[in-house]
Amino acid sequence: MLQDILPHRLDLSYHPSSIGTESRALVFEGEKLLAAAQGGALGLPRVSDCSFSGRSVWLFRLDQTDFFLLDPPVRADGYTMLPVSALRRCPVTKELSFAAMTGYQLYKWYRDNRFCGRCGAPLAPACNERALRCDCCGNVIYPKISPVVIVGVTDGDRLLMTRYAKGEYRNWALVAGFVEVGETPEDAVHREVLEETGIRIKNPRYVAAQPWAFSDSLLLGFFAELDGSDKITLQESELSQAAWIPRAEIRHRPEDFSLTGDLIDRFVRGEMPN
Ligand SMILES: [Zn+2]
Secondary structure (H helix, E strand, C coil): CCCCCCCCCEECCCCCCCCCCCCEEECEECCEEEEEEECCEEECCEHHHCEECCCEEEEEEECCEEEEEECCCEECCCCEEEEHHHHHHCCCCHHHHHHHHHHHHHHHHHHHCCECCCCCCECEECCCCCCEECCCCCCEECCCCEEEEEEEEEECCEEEEEEECCCCCCCCECEEEECCCCCCHHHHHHHHHHHHHCCCEEEEEEEEEEEEHHHCEEEEEEEEEECCCCCCCCCCCCEEEEEEEEHHHCCCCCCCCCHHHHHHHHHHHCCCCC
């Protein structure tokens, strides 16, 4: 998966350091990222490539390299603003793609939390942790992480696969949805599968997780088994298609670094937990 970057390590412990010319620069504007298209790949600038006069915010460290968020406008010869969605196909090295995606989530958090939601005063970074603090009322805001469940529902040699009705992703996927307030992930697995497909499940088993910056999420992957009728009733607002696909008809997707792809591969290999 995208976050599996060993022997590299993304260190998210909060130890801000000074910006240096060898630091990596992450510059976002809306859904675009400052990068250089190099053939089919993307290049990301170092601070020494950039001319800027705005704010820089320390983000995290990848191996020995500190990453900084630079406020636009930033000029860097050979670099231009490109869609951040390209990162999901891992166009730079895997460790740089994962770092840039994580930076994108933090960029959105800083962008969307400039003022206190409780009293309206400006927020400032806390000094000892990754948080924003209101000096007026004491409110502390941490980065938002919205848990999502992704579910591989099995019936013997068949997997319940779906296609989303909205968004860019048009490949076969799995039932997925946000965990609601007051739910456990297992509750969400039962509810989402029933809502989206009309299918009842049993024996949900947690498999693996993936941080997913595009929806500010932590994706939680499960397998579960059909319980009762296999008749699908499609929730058309969420899905354009849902079907039971035999194992022999499911293809491996080598360009897919997602938890969905990982779950599908595990099913094809017969590697599901009991
Ligand atoms: Zn406040």
